Amino acid sequence: MLEVKNLHCSYGTNKVLKGIDFRVDQGEVIAVLGSSGSGKTTLLRCISFLESADSGTIRFGDFEKDITKVKRSEIRALRMKIGYVFQNFNLFRNMTVRQNVLEGLVTARKMDKKEANAIADEMLGKVGMLHRADYYPEQLSGGQQQRVAIARSIAFRPDVILFDEPTSALDPELTREVLNTIAKLASEGVTMVVVTHEMSFARNVANRVIFMENGVVVEDAPAKEFFENPKEEATRRFLRTVIEEAAVKPGQTPETESSK
Amino acid sequence: MSTRILEILISSLPKLLLYCVKVTIPLTVCIYAISLVLALILALVQVLNIRGLKQFVRFYVWLFRGTPLIVQMYIIFFGLPSLGITLSAFPSAVIAFSLNYAAYMSETIRASIESVPKGQVEAGYMIGLNYFQIMTRIVLPQAAKVAFPTLFGSLIGLTKDSSLAASITVVEMFKVAQQIASANFEPFALYCEVAFVYLMLNTILSALQSYLEKKMTWKTKN
Numbered sequence: 001m002l003e004v005k006n007l008h009c010s011y012g013t014n015k016v017l018k019g020i021d022f023r024v025d026q027g028e029v030i031a032v033l034g035s036s037g038s039g040k041t042t043l044l045r046c047i048s049f050l051e052s053a054d055s056g057t058i059r060f061g062d063f064e065k066d067i068t069k070v071k072r073s074e075i076r077a078l079r080m081k082i083g084y085v086f087q088n089f090n091l092f093r094n095m096t097v098r099q100n101v102l103e104g105l106v107t108a109r110k111m112d113k114k115e116a117n118a119i120a121d122e123m124l125g126k127v128g129m130l131h132r133a134d135y136y137p138e139q140l141s142g143g144q145q146q147r148v149a150i151a152r153s154i155a156f157r158p159d160v161i162l163f164d165e166p167t168s169a170l171d172p173e174l175t176r177e178v179l180n181t182i183a184k185l186a187s188e189g190v191t192m193v194v195v196t197h198e199m200s201f202a203r204n205v206a207n208r209v210i211f212m213e214n215g216v217v218v219e220d221a222p223a224k225e226f227f228e229n230p231k232e233e234a235t236r237r238f239l240r241t242v243i244e245e246a247a248v249k250p251g252q253t254p255e256t257e258s259s260k
Numbered sequence: 261m262s263t264r265i266l267e268i269l270i271s272s273l274p275k276l277l278l279y280c281v282k283v284t285i286p287l288t289v290c291i292y293a294i295s296l297v298l299a300l301i302l303a304l305v306q307v308l309n310i311r312g313l314k315q316f317v318r319f320y321v322w323l324f325r326g327t328p329l330i331v332q333m334y335i336i337f338f339g340l341p342s343l344g345i346t347l348s349a350f351p352s353a354v355i356a357f358s359l360n361y362a363a364y365m366s367e368t369i370r371a372s373i374e375s376v377p378k379g380q381v382e383a384g385y386m387i388g389l390n391y392f393q394i395m396t397r398i399v400l401p402q403a404a405k406v407a408f409p410t411l412f413g414s415l416i417g418l419t420k421d422s423s424l425a426a427s428i429t430v431v432e433m434f435k436v437a438q439q440i441a442s443a444n445f446e447p448f449a450l451y452c453e454v455a456f457v458y459l460m461l462n463t464i465l466s467a468l469q470s471y472l473e474k475k476m477t478w479k480t481k482n
Contacts, residue, residue: 050382080388090383094401094478104387107397136478152387 001026001191002047002160007056007067009039009046016042017053018215024160024193029186031202031223032195034212035238040195041087043212044162048084049075061159080109083153083161087168089145091137097124097148098133104156123151127181143174147181154185161185163194179205199242203227211235265449272440272450276433276457283432284461288419290354295361296411302366307373317366324363330424332356337428353425357418365414372407373399405476412469416462423458433457 002024009017016039024030032040045051047058049070058067060078070078091100098120105116124130127147137145146166153161163182167175179198183205186192196202202209202223209226211219211234219226219235230236302320305313324332337352347355376399384394423434437454441447 048386050385076388076390079386082386084383084386086379086383088379090377090379092380092383092398094398094405096480103389103397107393108388134480136480139479149383156388 001061003059004043004047004067005057005059007043007046008054009042009051010054016215017046020056020212020215020217022047022210022217024191026159027189027191028208029191029206030193030208030210031206032193032210032212033197033199033202033238034218038212039215040212041164044084044164044193044195048079048082048162080156081159083156083158085146085149085153085161085163085166087165089137089142089149089169091145091149091152093137096134096136097129097140100137100148101152101155104152109156119155120151123155124148126154126184127151141174142170143177146170146174146178150178150181150185154190160191160193163192163196165195165197167196167198199246211238213238265446268440268444268446269449269453272437272453275436275440276454279431279433279436280457280461283430284419284422284434287350287353287422287425287430287432288415291357291361291422292415292418294354294358295365298358298362299365299369302362303369303373306366306370321363321366324360325367329356329360329421330427332360333424333428349425349428349430352428353422353430357421357425361414361418365411368407368410368414369403372403372410375406376402405478408473408476409469412465412472416465416469419461419465420458 004020004022007017007020007022008015020039020043022043032043034040042051046053046056046067053067056067058065058070060081063074063078065074091097092103095103098117101120101123102113102116105111105119106113111119120133121130124133127150129144129147129151132140132144132148137148140148150166166182167178170178175198179201182192182194183201186205194201194206206223209219209221209223210217211226211230211232213234219230219232221231226235227239230239302317305317333353333356336347336356337349340347380398380402381394384398389397422432425432426435426438429435434454437450441450444450
């Protein structure tokens with residue numbers, strides 16, 4: 001359904017993506033793993049045109065084109081079919097929870113207000129935030145904000161939802177509530193790509209795992225195979241580090257460099 | 261306080277208030293309205309990065325912030341007639357003040373627009389909004405909240421600065437106070453009185469500001 005080929009992207013002289021081939025099929029839940037700086041987020045941002053790629057092709061359904069030559073109107077049409085959940089939620093601060101969800105329906109898609117309200121209720125119910133519909137984002141916890149952000153992007157029923165480290169800004173408790181929400185969507189057959197550091201989520205919810213390192217895809221395998229029988233040495237090294245880090249007892253400082 | 265001074269204060273107050281309502285307030289409102297519109301245009305030119313125009317705006321801001329307001333007024337009222345452009349006092353004051361205040365206020369507005377996090381714009385794009393919708397529905401409302409206290413501060417500053425128009429013969433409240441003071445030789449009493457009127461005017465404005473700021477919050481009441 002969505003595919004990029006030979007995708008290159010750089011910030012100035014710093015090459016971040018060095019020829020990525022990436023494909024999502026209908027109904028797939030893909031976890032993208034890799035250490036910080038491996039290019040996971042940039043991949044999602046290039047696919048959504050939040051970052052302009054240097055070269056590559058993009059295919060979305062029947063639409064296929066050189067990614068550097070996609071016109072502004074085509075970008076907007078593509079974005080209408082892509083949901084995006086940001087690390088920092090990015091809820092519109094001047095709008096209530098309900099207005100945040102309605103905005104994409106009423107303003108962007110010119111949907112009838114009544115119809116849109118019914119959808120907003122349904123989506124907010126789905127993420128367990130209907131009781132906060134009239135609150136403003138700053139009155140909510142991070143986990144609640146992220147659940148609203150998820151409701152906002154599923155409201156217009158996109159063909160695929162891209163999650164950019166949806167729980168990285170949250171503490172473990174809130175992480176769990178957000179991951180449960182995402183897992184619930186996955187079980188309903190929503191197609192999604194989740195950039196994450198949550199191994200148990202990747203293992204239990206994703207059906208395919210992509211491991212990235214230094215701007216290339218190192219391993220692309222079904223989730224079970226990825227964790228139980230990784231082919232690449234780099235993947236094994238990465239999984240070992242992650243397991244060691246998880247094993248560090250509270251109060252101890254991990255030897256490996258912690259992120260941020 | 262002697263009864264004579266008290267009598268002067270009481271008898272001059274209605275005249276001061278009359279000119280406050282008749283000239284000072286209309287002058288202030290006129291200037292503020294014009295400079296607000298102009299400032300918004302100047303700020304948007306910069307934010308939208310319109311080529312050519314942007315350099316012009318930077319030049320404009322540099323020129324009008326870098327020279328004294330009173331000198332700008334003198335150039336327009338006393339200077340332009342020698343080029344064949346003669347304007348009466350009130351419009352001269354309005355033009356000079358508006359050009360000057362627009363330069364300052366455009367910077368306030370520009371900074372407030374730039375203070376809106378980029379993520380807000382990106383989120384707007386990703387739910388399918390176009391740039392115009394993002395600006396009008398997300399960025400500008402958030403920027404307005406940031407800019408509001410500073411822009412309101414400009415209004416308070418302007419009510420006081422409007423007294424400078426007296427120097428180019430606009431008969432506003434301060435000019436009237438000057439006239440009364442020179443007629444009865446009580447400058448101390450008269451200038452204190454006119455200061456008090458300005459103070460009361462701005463007390464009302466400050467109260468209005470707090471009220472409006474409370475209304476602009478993004479919180480539900482419970």
